[in-house]
Amino acid sequence: MAGKKIGLKPPAGMRTAVLAQTVLAVLFLPAGAFFAWIAEGEAKPFALFFGLVWTAGCGFLFFRGRSALKALKEGTLALELDFEGEDSPGSRLRELESLRKDRLVSEEEYEKKRAEILEEKW
Incomplete structure (x- = not known):
């Protein structure tokens, strides 16, 4: 019986933690651009790369947090389990x-x- 889904009740405080993650991602997003903007000389290419990675990470955290908040609101959290060995x-x-x-x-x-x-x- 592979791929059985089980509904989950989220732990207390999960919504707060996900909301904090999403807000922090938005607040930290400009930091990557700021570091790239203030860099000078030889550090500029590294700062641009850092800014790109930083922005991508913040974007990932934001969109992941947003989808988690949506799943929490709709009550669609589920865990997919693969019961190996059930046919042992x-x-x-x-x-x-x-x-x-x-x-x-x-x-x-x-x-x-x-x-x-x-x-x-x-």
Whole structure:
């Protein structure tokens, strides 16, 4: 059962933290341009590169925060889990044992299927 989504209730204070992230991203955005503007001489190319990276990072934080706030408001937060091993031999044997106890498979069918599962590569 891969890719099962589970709804989450956000922890207390998450909205405040995301809102703070978004506001700080907007406030710090001009700092990158300021550093690039005040740089002189040989430092100018490095300052321009720094300003570009700084601006991209602030933009990422802003848009990521905005989408998180929207998801919080709509209540659409979800966690996608991949349940590997759910089809493991152990779980299949337990399921088979349960079927036998409920008398949904005969003893002969149980022994045959159990042997098949045990012969598979683990």
